[in-house]
Every structure is written in C-alpha cells, then in structure tokens.
Amino acid sequence: MIRKAYAKLNLAIDVLGRREDGYHYVDMVSIPLDLHDFLEISELNSRYETFITADDVSLVCDESNLVHKAFVLMKNHYNLNKSYRIQIYKMIPTQAGLAGGSSDAACLMRAISKSIKNVTLSDLAELGKDIGADVPFCIHESSARVQGVGEKLDLIENNLKFYVLIVKPTMGLATSEVYKLYDEIGQDKKPDIPALVDILNKNPKEKDIAPLLYNGLRKTATTLCPDIQNILDKMKELGLVACEMSGSGSACFALSSDSKKLEAAAKVFNKLGYKTFITHIHHKEN
Missing domain, CATH: 3.30.70.890 (GHMP kinase, C-terminal domain)
Known part of the structure; x- marks a missing residue:
C-alpha cells in the first residue's frame, strides 16, 4: 500500500515554558499542507524483520528514525506479529520546521491501524505523543490549535483556499x-x-x-x-x-x-x- 504523509505549517507559535524533561509548553496554530512524502508499505513474511529505506540518502533509517520508532510503538502496544518493508519517498525537506519526520511516523501508524479493530485517531494521537510533539497533529491531518507539549488539540473547521x-x-x-x-x-x-x-x-x-x-x-x-x-x-x-x-x-x-x-x-x-x-x-x- 502507498500512503501520503502531509507536511505541517505553523501559522503562529507561542512558547510558554520549559518542563523539567526538556520539552516545552506551546500554544500554536498548525495547518496541513498538500506537500507530502509517500510511504510504500509492504507486508513481509513474519520470519523477516521490518526494515526502512528512503530515496533520500541523507535520511538516517536506523532505530533513531521516527518511522522506526512508530513501528516499534505500534508493534509493542498492539502485540503485532507482522513485519514490513517501508520505503520513504521524500518531498518534504528535512530540518525545515515542516514536520516531515513526524508526518511519516503518523502516516505509518495510520496505515498499520487499518488492520486493527476499534482503533481511533484519538487513540493513535495519544500513543504517538511519545514519539514527537508534532505526531498527534499529523495523525489528525486537520487544522488545529495545539497546546501542552503537542498532545492537546482543538481541531479548527475552515475552508482556507490559500x-x-x-x-x-x-x-x-x-x-x-x-x-x-x-x-x-x-x-x-x-x-x-x-x-x-x-x-x-x-x-x-x-x-x-x-x-x-x-x-x-x-x-x-x-x-x-x-x-x-x-x-x-x-x-x-x-x-x-x-x-x-x-x-x-x-x-x-x-x-x-x-x-x-x-x-x-x-x-x-x-x-x-x-x-x-x-x-x-x-x-x-x-
């Protein structure tokens, strides 16, 4: 299966303070863009391990990659015994403030969740907050006011045509x-x-x-x-x-x-x- 991972744009960010663990409390307004990466996800025979590759040679695809962290999180939380080949096709630039890594992680979580019964976007967002602050927003793929350390979302209905x-x-x-x-x-x-x-x-x-x-x-x-x-x-x-x-x-x-x-x-x-x-x-x- 092939899935799109949409970039995030922040219209405004207010940093409110720093927690002891280093995360920062924020109040921000974020919108999803049509600019996106592609994830090609293929199920493997269970005797193989999941592996990740990317068309961008500068992208590290080891255990530090957010997509890998998302897979491990889903596997452990839902007791999954499946393995996947995950190919990332990058269009969202890295280190740009557009949540490319978080979007890819969220995309994988949404895709894998399709084979699990009774999993909601809210469930995935709650789970994904431990991977990165932008992951809950990227799970929902909707404009939102984002607070806390990224886990509190108030979705915003709009018809912006910019x-x-x-x-x-x-x-x-x-x-x-x-x-x-x-x-x-x-x-x-x-x-x-x-x-x-x-x-x-x-x-x-x-x-x-x-x-x-x-x-x-x-x-x-x-x-x-x-x-x-x-x-x-x-x-x-x-x-x-x-x-x-x-x-x-x-x-x-x-x-x-x-x-x-x-x-x-x-x-x-x-x-x-x-x-x-x-x-x-x-x-x-x-």
Whole structure:
C-alpha cells in the first residue's frame, strides 16, 4: 500500500515554558499542507524483520528514525506479529520546521491501524505523543490549535483556499538546538492565538491574516541561520504580505490567493539558490 504523509505549517507559535524533561509548553496554530512524502508499505513474511529505506540518502533509517520508532510503538502496544518493508519517498525537506519526520511516523501508524479493530485517531494521537510533539497533529491531518507539549488539540473547521510558497535556506535547523538557544534569549512578543483561531473560520484574505502570523522561535532561529530573515525580507519586497517561518525553521512561507504571484516569487528565490515549493492547504475529504 502507498500512503501520503502531509507536511505541517505553523501559522503562529507561542512558547510558554520549559518542563523539567526538556520539552516545552506551546500554544500554536498548525495547518496541513498538500506537500507530502509517500510511504510504500509492504507486508513481509513474519520470519523477516521490518526494515526502512528512503530515496533520500541523507535520511538516517536506523532505530533513531521516527518511522522506526512508530513501528516499534505500534508493534509493542498492539502485540503485532507482522513485519514490513517501508520505503520513504521524500518531498518534504528535512530540518525545515515542516514536520516531515513526524508526518511519516503518523502516516505509518495510520496505515498499520487499518488492520486493527476499534482503533481511533484519538487513540493513535495519544500513543504517538511519545514519539514527537508534532505526531498527534499529523495523525489528525486537520487544522488545529495545539497546546501542552503537542498532545492537546482543538481541531479548527475552515475552508482556507490559500496557495503556499515554501522557501528553504541551504542550512537546516535541528529543533533541539533552536529550543536550547530559545531558553537563553526568548521571544520578542506574544502572538494573539485566540484571534488567529477566530479569523480562520471567516475565510480571511492575506491582509487580514498577516498581522496574526508570528513565530516565537523566529528570533532564535534567525540567530542560528540569518538567511531566514533575508528570505522574509525578500518576500515582503516582492509584495507578499502574509509571511513567517514555520516550526523551528529553517523554512519560511508566504500565503496568497494568487498562485501566479507565488510562482513569480519562486523564480526569484530559485535564482538566488534557495529550494522552493508551491503547494496549498490540505483539507481532508469527508
């Protein structure tokens, strides 16, 4: 079977504090994108062990890979005796703040759960929170206000039609390093999360949503990767008003209802040597 693993975009992030175990409490608004990886999952004879491969040679596919952790978690929790060959076809850039690894892990959990009776998405999200903070969101594949350390989700019904330009610098950022520096320098302001949640239900235009886009990790991320600010400044110069950085970086995004405008901007960034993607907001089929 072949399954899609959808990228995540953070419209706003407010970091509220740090737990003793190193995890951070957050309040954020996340949306799924149509940009996705593919997972090809083939069941093996039980005498073989599960193994993972990827078309991206830079992707580590050992026990540290979130897909491997997801498989072990499902196997132990549900007493599974099946083995699989899992091939990951990457489209979501790594170390970009787009939850590519978490999305792949969530995709595997959803796929395996189809052969288990009476397993809900809420069950998988509760289980998946131990793998990574973005896994519960990726399990649901729906826009949401995400709180706690990623395990508390309030799904947001919306019909957003924005196209999305993703621009990624050459340098990627490790989430752990960004949060480590955040603990030292913090954030400049606090986003108005309730206002952002409210406006998502009203089919906003770029100019309406733009003032509410704020990532509390951007100050830290731009300290580590100054190119992030260069990208955001260039987006504004090109007339893109609804722009921000996603997750812990280093990818930046711009929302627009005008796909041609984003295509023109992408050409500019490509000439500057950046990796670009044009996609749109993903909505699950009813």
